[in-house]
Amino acid sequence: MPHDHSGDAHPHSLLPSDPALRVKALETVLVRRGLVDPAALDAIIDTYENKIGPKNGADVVARAWSDPGFRADLLADATATVSALGYYGRQGEHIVAVENTPETHNMVVCTLCSCYPWPLLGIPPAWYKSDAYRARAVREPRKVLADFGVALPPDTAVRVWDSTAEVRYLVIPMRPEGTDGLSREELAALVSRDSMIGTALAGAAA
Amino acid sequence: MTRVHDMGGRFGDGPVIPDPEGEVFHDDWHGRALALTLAAGALGQWNLDISRHARERLGPDYNRFSYYEKWIAATADLLVENGVLDASELTGDATDAPHPLAARKLAAEAVSSALSRGGPVDRDAGPAPIFQPGQAVLVRRPADSQLVEGGHTRLPAYAAGARGKVLRCHGNHILPDAHAHGLGEAPEPVYAVAFPASELWAHPEHPRDEVVIDLWQSYLTAA
The missing domain is CATH 3.90.330.10 (Nitrile hydratase alpha /Thiocyanate hydrolase gamma)
Incomplete structure (x- = not known):
């Protein structure tokens, strides 16, 4: 069961402090490990920007x-x-x-x-x-x-x-x-x- | 009380600032954060209730972060806590070694079907409803999780101890209090319960105003 982490640093604190860079850094890691397809991210964004509203x-x-x-x-x-x-x-x-x-x-x-x-x-x-x-x-x-x-x-x-x-x-x-x-x-x-x-x-x- | 996210009824937050119709993502990284969170979830290492709880556990960062910062932070925490990534990979020490979960990657051509499939939480299993529409019920007090100390619950603190009336039963749904902590789905009836505003607030705006809250059967007793 995940701990509460009260008192110690969350893993997310290891990411860059600028939010846009933080998202980019996480995307880069996940893409390099073959866990995320950048084209799938584009498709999700396109769905909610242009298709479902x-x-x-x-x-x-x-x-x-x-x-x-x-x-x-x-x-x-x-x-x-x-x-x-x-x-x-x-x-x-x-x-x-x-x-x-x-x-x-x-x-x-x-x-x-x-x-x-x-x-x-x-x-x-x-x-x-x-x-x-x-x-x-x-x-x-x-x-x-x-x-x-x-x-x-x-x-x-x-x-x-x-x-x-x-x-x-x-x-x-x-x-x-x-x-x-x-x-x-x-x-x-x-x-x-x-x-x-x-x-x-x-x-x-x- | 539960946690920082449980803010219904709180004073001091100032005006609501409407934003224009038509704007979906204010910044490009907002959409990217949402999409990355959905794609990471598609790896199947946690469920919706676990991911909500991860946001609630952000602690002081919950108040400090904007909406999509909460999402991306909780996603990073879940990836490390569930052993998908090593913490060192978040600092830039990533390898290109193929990941054992790579076969579960959400492909671009699968996005449409994954989003339209959804994830219904209604279940045939679980107890029969013990309350009927029109029946008076009392909300459990205190409101914090009965299953796990400081754990996830969907019982808002402002409703604790209040007396309301069942409007309708939604059928049996997964119990988030269990599901967020690896304790199974534990489905039980969910009810829409109507509370007079005067039952919840010292200074209700209007004598006939009501708040309706969706509540699980184990949050309620007969009044």
């Missing part, structure tokens, strides 16, 4: 807004429903969708690390991983929403989901008024990353 989640939300059957399936079993669209994988093996209503606004945090639905939203933004968000979202969600310029009606309750297990939560924001005639693609364009975490409203400029 919030457009996946926005597609799911737009479908939920425009298709009552899909919405019902999503709320009943989100993992199966989004998997059928090809949205499944690492950090998204168990998905639950929670729907905003005039009565309840949902917001997601991971106070212990940075759990986030990667197949639907990609890599979490820096603010989501910040100490300030992790510390405050559970205790004062309305003040955190104010940091994002969001004010809720006084009779709307806030339900904050702390992702402590491997369940990943997707917020379905409320469909904005006046969007009746829009296509699914036009609706998806109204759905920002932050609106699916619960720190923005759909249709509002991000």
Whole structure:
């Protein structure tokens, strides 16, 4: 069992102090020993920069807004429903969708690390991983929403989901008024990353 | 209390600074650190819970390091602790000798399938659920690991001793408290439990606000 290392130096302290050099040094060692393929690293970065991101989640939300059957399936079993669209994988093996209503606004945090639905939203933004968000979202969600310029009606309750297990939560924001005639693609364009975490409203400029 | 990473409810952290939609990696080395961590994990020498615990054990470095510095530091520690690399190799004394684990290297053409396969943690094994939706439950107190002193747990300290209501059962999942320490998967039911904000905080913002926490059955007793 690994030791706690309290009192003695961690192995990582042997690496260069500059973070970029530290990453480079570790990559160099692992490549020399045949343990890492640099092209695999490029492929992982390309996946999350160009292939998997919030457009996946926005597609799911737009479908939920425009298709009552899909919405019902999503709320009943989100993992199966989004998997059928090809949205499944690492950090998204168990998905639950929670729907905003005039009565309840949902917001997601991971106070212990940075759990986030990667197949639907990609890599979490820096603010989501910040100490300030992790510390405050559970205790004062309305003040955190104010940091994002969001004010809720006084009779709307806030339900904050702390992702402590491997369940990943997707917020379905409320469909904005006046969007009746829009296509699914036009609706998806109204759905920002932050609106699916619960720190923005759909249709509002991000 | 548990460790430095367990910061839910803490005071004094200042404002949240939103960052623009569309930015995935602020610096090139951030993406490299993430990719290197995933590729090292693919060697199969540790699991997700062990890697989370490695970050939590960074101690004072946890507070000092930025997000991806935590990742890369924990990856380096795990590589040495698990005997994949010798500590001397981190100082530049690397050899080009073929590594026994080289056959497990994640190939570029396998990345897409590895990422889309994921690693589900639900299991058929383990005890049946003893709590039903709507039932009142009490969270164990103190919150630190029952299995290993100072060990990994997913029970946040701010919930210790609180009374909540089961919203739903997610089925049986691997217990991180065991899995992070080589004690097997020990799956048990996980519940989404809703707590009134007034149960958790002296100054709740709104009388109807709630916090929902995913909690394992062994973290809970009937209220």
